Amino acid sequence: MNIKEKILTNDLRNxxxxxxxxxxxxxxxxxxxxxxxERANVICRLxxxxxxKVxxxxxxxGEPFSFD
Structure with a gap:
C-alpha cells in the first residue's frame, strides 16, 4: 500500500x-x-x-468423563 492509499484510507475512516x-x-x-x-425493530437489530453474544x-x- 503506497502513501496515497494510506492517506485516503485514513481520511475515509475518519x-x-x-x-x-x-x-x-x-x-x-x-x-x-x-x-x-419500527422503533422495536431498530432496537432489536442494534x-x-x-x-x-450469549x-x-x-x-x-469441563468435567471429567469418569471419577475413577
Missing amino acids: NLKSIIQNEIKKMPETLDELDPK MPYVFP ETVHSKD
Missing part, C-alpha cells in the same frame, strides 16, 4: 467515524420519530452490537 458519531448523537430523536413497531453452556462442559 470521515466514516465522524458520520457514525453524529448519527449516534441523533439516535434518540430518530427513534422518537418512528412508530413503536442489540448484537451492544450486548455480548453462548450455550452445558452442565458437563
Whole structure:
C-alpha cells in the first residue's frame, strides 16, 4: 500500500467515524420519530452490537468423563 492509499484510507475512516458519531448523537430523536413497531425493530437489530453474544453452556462442559 503506497502513501496515497494510506492517506485516503485514513481520511475515509475518519470521515466514516465522524458520520457514525453524529448519527449516534441523533439516535434518540430518530427513534422518537418512528412508530413503536419500527422503533422495536431498530432496537432489536442494534442489540448484537451492544450486548455480548450469549453462548450455550452445558452442565458437563469441563468435567471429567469418569471419577475413577
